[in-house]
Amino acid sequence: MNSLLRKILQLNSYSATNRKLQVIAHRGASGYAPENTMISFRKALDLKADYIELDIQMTKDGEIVVIHDATVDRTTNGTGNVRDFTYEELRKLDAGQWFHKKFSGQQIPTFQEVITEFHGKVGFLIEIKNANLYPSISERLAAELKKNSLDHPNHNEIIVQSFDFEFLEEFNKLAPTIPLGLLVKYRVQGISNVQLKEWSKLVQYINPNKALVTRRLVKKIHDYHMQVMPYTARDMKAVKALKHAKVDGIITDFPDYI
Template sequence: MTQIFAHRGSAGTHPENTMMSFHEALRSGAEGIELDVQLSKDGQVVIIHDESVDRTTNGKGYVKDLNFDEIKAFNASHKFTKQYGKTSIPTLEEFFLWFKYTALICNIELKNGVYPYPGLEEKVIGLIRKFNLQERIILSSFNHYSIVHCFQLAPEIEIAPIYSNGLFMPWIYARSIRGKAIHPSIKVISDSMIIESMKAGIAVRPYTVNSEAHMKRLIDIKCSAFFTDFPEKAVRSRKISRNKS
């Protein structure tokens, strides 16, 4: 069965990377959640996608330049405020306190391609071990040096490279860095490459799959999983596909 990962939670319908969005992902019937982590100025692991808070909150500034108390004070509902009221940027620890009581899987993307955030890998792995979640976490990044470092620190936690350009025989590359999966942009992966990769024992989880046509295509070829901003739509699409077969 193709697993569905809610991208930044249910980001198409709720404020992305917030507990509100993660709760909706669970309600929708998705198997997994994808979220992004960075470090605040005072070293807290916070869940946010952009390097700055400008787009997703009512605040301004770079995550790396703001203390956690400042970040926490911003309204992260932003464009969804009228619909859902205010909410805040969560820490990874706050997320884990809820997540540990679910049956979900979580893909944590380390956002350290622009700013390196020394110690991010150690802090994230420390929290995963604190909550004993090693079996339910995938660590991914566009910064492949970072996930190799993660593997060296914690070989028991799955790693997966993210990429957005054509990669020749990506299953061989994934194996070479000890990854168990690849996370390609949906724009750069063909059906034959997905099938070939899975045959080689490397899972394929494309991002960001929001059109029903793409969802159906991936479900029909039994792709390992995909990331979507609309988990409810994806779960429905999978159900329809199953009923037809």
């Protein structure tokens, strides 16, 4: 990304800090419905979320699908690696009963299905999992966004995030106008100014584990013209603490807590 385009993206992103706190529904309203399913995303919409956070993997036949794990074992009635199934095979799995029997029959959605139903109604925070397992996922995601005219998002309606900085660098070359977020795991040493300076050359969001968040850290991130959307608040105490730290958004299983 050239320096001017990056500057524009960062200024547009940073200006959002003057608006309301963004509510990001983690895998949809996953406290109330099975994660990463259409019913979970619809519930998030009902609860007035600003974004739905979703995770993507790829099938054997190259379909981008919405599921958190690299395997289907935890959230379906099947077993095996997502990449070893065709999408038609994945569609036969039940992705809801594990959560509660009333959700039996939920399927693993494609990314396209989510775009078709929810684009224009809610923002997308798209997390890339296990990029190393899917050598072509950068190209496939960029192509899918372009096909749906989402490669030039308005008001950060699309954000792509990952723990993998190298993946973000690669994706940025293919889709330089898509805002990016770097996920940061908990680390005893925290986050340094040196790291923030380096990261700010590429990303517009730093999305850390909530245990890392302090007012001081949030201010430092803002000083580098990036926003902060920590993960994952699952109770009112965590929500209150993150609000006190003046974060820009909160990733939560319970959108109505915010």
